[in-house]
Amino acid sequence: MSLLDSLAVPTFREINKDNSFKSVLMLSANNIKHLSKIVSLEADAIMLNLEDGVSKEEKPFALVLCAIFLTQLNKCSKKLIVRVNSFR
Numbered sequence: 881m882s883l884l885d886s887l888a889v890p891t892f893r894e895i896n897k898d899n900s901f902k903s904v905l906m907l908s909a910n911n912i913k914h915l916s917k918i919v920s921l922e923a924d925a926i927m928l929n930l931e932d933g934v935s936k937e938e939k940p941f942a943l944v945l946c947a948i949f950l951t952q953l954n955k956c957s958k959k960l961i962v963r964v965n966s967f968r
Contacts, residue, residue: 899959901924901925901959902924903922903923903924903925904923904924904925904926904927904961905921905923905925905926905927906926906927906929906933906963907926907927907928907929907933908929908933908934908942909928909929909930909933909934909942909943909945909946909962910934910938910939910941910942910945912945915928915945915946915949918953918956918958918960919953919955919956919958921958923958924958924959925958925959925960925961926958926959926960926961927961927962927963928946928950928960928961928962928963929963930942930943930946930962930963930964930965931963931964931965943964946962950962
């Protein structure tokens with residue numbers, strides 16, 4: 881199994897089902913530095929942007945990176961939102 885394959889194996893994650901939040905921080909989903917700081921950020925909700933915050937050329941990479949990151953994020957008290965549009 882390659883390293884990429886091992887990262888893509890889903891793990892159990894506690895899902896925050898609370899629909900109320902005061903602050904939302906939008907991050908570009910193609911930036912590893914941003915993704916790695918999600919747990920320590922002060923916002924109640926984090927929106928991972930795959931739309932206009934990511935160039936057309938980087939969208940496939942950002943989608944894979946976002947998916948892998950979310951499968952590895954075991955505990956996060958924040959509401960996680962993925963903003964996505966067409967990949968055409």
